[in-house]
Amino acid sequence: MELCLAISPGELTRAEQKILDYINTNTDAFLFSSIGQLARRLGLSDATVSRFARHVGCTDFKELKSLVVEQAAGPAAKMAGTLSQDGGFSPIAWLERQQLYLQKTAQQLDQVEFDRAADALVSARRIFLHGKNASSSLANMLAFRLRRLGLPVSLLPSGGSELLEGLLQAEEQDLVVMFSFSKLSREGRVILDHSKTVGYQTLAFVSRTCIPPEEQADISLFAYRGEEKEYHSMSAPTALLDVLTVAVTERLGQRGSDSLERLHQLKTSYFPLG
Numbered sequence: 001m002e003l004c005l006a007i008s009p010g011e012l013t014r015a016e017q018k019i020l021d022y023i024n025t026n027t028d029a030f031l032f033s034s035i036g037q038l039a040r041r042l043g044l045s046d047a048t049v050s051r052f053a054r055h056v057g058c059t060d061f062k063e064l065k066s067l068v069v070e071q072a073a074g075p076a077a078k079m080a081g082t083l084s085q086d087g088g089f090s091p092i093a094w095l096e097r098q099q100l101y102l103q104k105t106a107q108q109l110d111q112v113e114f115d116r117a118a119d120a121l122v123s124a125r126r127i128f129l130h131g132k133n134a135s136s137s138l139a140n141m142l143a144f145r146l147r148r149l150g151l152p153v154s155l156l157p158s159g160g161s162e163l164l165e166g167l168l169q170a171e172e173q174d175l176v177v178m179f180s181f182s183k184l185s186r187e188g189r190v191i192l193d194h195s196k197t198v199g200y201q202t203l204a205f206v207s208r209t210c211i212p213p214e215e216q217a218d219i220s221l222f223a224y225r226g227e228e229k230e231y232h233s234m235s236a237p238t239a240l241l242d243v244l245t246v247a248v249t250e251r252l253g254q255r256g257s258d259s260l261e262r263l264h265q266l267k268t269s270y271f272p273l274g
Contacts, residue, residue: 003071015044016052023068031068035061098235104224105236108209116219117203118247124175124201127151128166130191132158135179138205138237142177145245149252150259159187167191172199181207181225181232184215192217205237 003023012020022042023030030038039046053064121127127146131139136158143153156166156176167190170176176195180188188204192215195202204217207225221244223237249256 003068012052012055015042015048016055018042018044019049019052027068031065098233101224101226101233101236102239105222105240108222108224110222113219113221114244114247117221118244118251120175120201120203120219121146121151121177121244121248122251125152125173126170126175127153128156128170128174128176128200129153130156130158130163130176130178130187132179132185132187134232134234135181138179138234138241139177141238142241142245145241146248148260148263149245149249149256150262151248163187163190167194170194170198170200174200175203176200177203178205178217179237180204180215180217181223181237189215205240207232207237 003020019038019042022038033041035046035049039049042049050061053059053061056064056067058064058067129139129143131137139155143155146153154166154169157163167176176191178188178191184192192202195218201219202217203219203221206220206222209222211220221240223240225232225234225236252259
């Protein structure tokens with residue numbers, strides 16, 4: 001990254017230019033360094049680092065880090081921004097923050113859209129799930145939950161030509177579920193575009209409230225994951241998948257209960273101690 005300052009680099013001392021160069025070329029390491037660690041790494045004093053922070057318009061080293069977080073991008077910057085909140089990391093404060101995320105998700109929940117999602121899962125001839133990177137864990141969890149209820153579920157490959165080979169199996173009356181939180185991926189665009197030709201329905205889990213029409217799935221469910229510069233939590237999306245599973249189970253009625261009972265009998269027969 002290239003840190004934008006309120007002063008010209010020419011106004012910096014040689015030691016300050018050394019600090020700036022380190023921030024620009026080792027942003028992730030800087031974000032996770034204390035003032036003492038940074039000073040020792042660069043062979044400078046803590047006071048020199050403090051003066052640099054004030055010289056570039058920050059009140060202290062902590063504010064300098066916040067400035068870098070605002071301008072940086074990537075998972076390290078998000079994690080550093082999260083750790084710097086509320087005066088430092090606290091597991092209790094983190095868990096309380098997740099409660100806030102759940103509340104925001106609940107406030108944004110569209111009951112009509114949620115019902116459409118549950119109905120689509122129950123009525124689909126086949127269900128295809130696509131998740132990549134961190135979202136792959138959500139796709140796997142949803143596949144596990146739905147498969148136990150006896151629903152026909154398949155996991156699509158995360159990308160490349162293998163995704164196309166899997167997507168080739170999706171037809172009309174099928175449902176393709178995708179996770180499209182911060183932005184629509186290239187694979188997501190393929191899924192939405194191909195649905196126009198084939199006619200399968202699409203369900204997307206999103207964390208944006210304003211989505212361009214061309215990026216919208218047939219059904220969308222919102223889950224709040226934190227601010228743009230924060231570490232993006234999976235607490236709310238996971239809870240949303242769980243409540244959707246419960247709603248699907250309710251709709252399946254005896255059909256779902258029978259599937260769970262058959263699974264229990266198989267476990268008892270083959271893995272009696274499991």
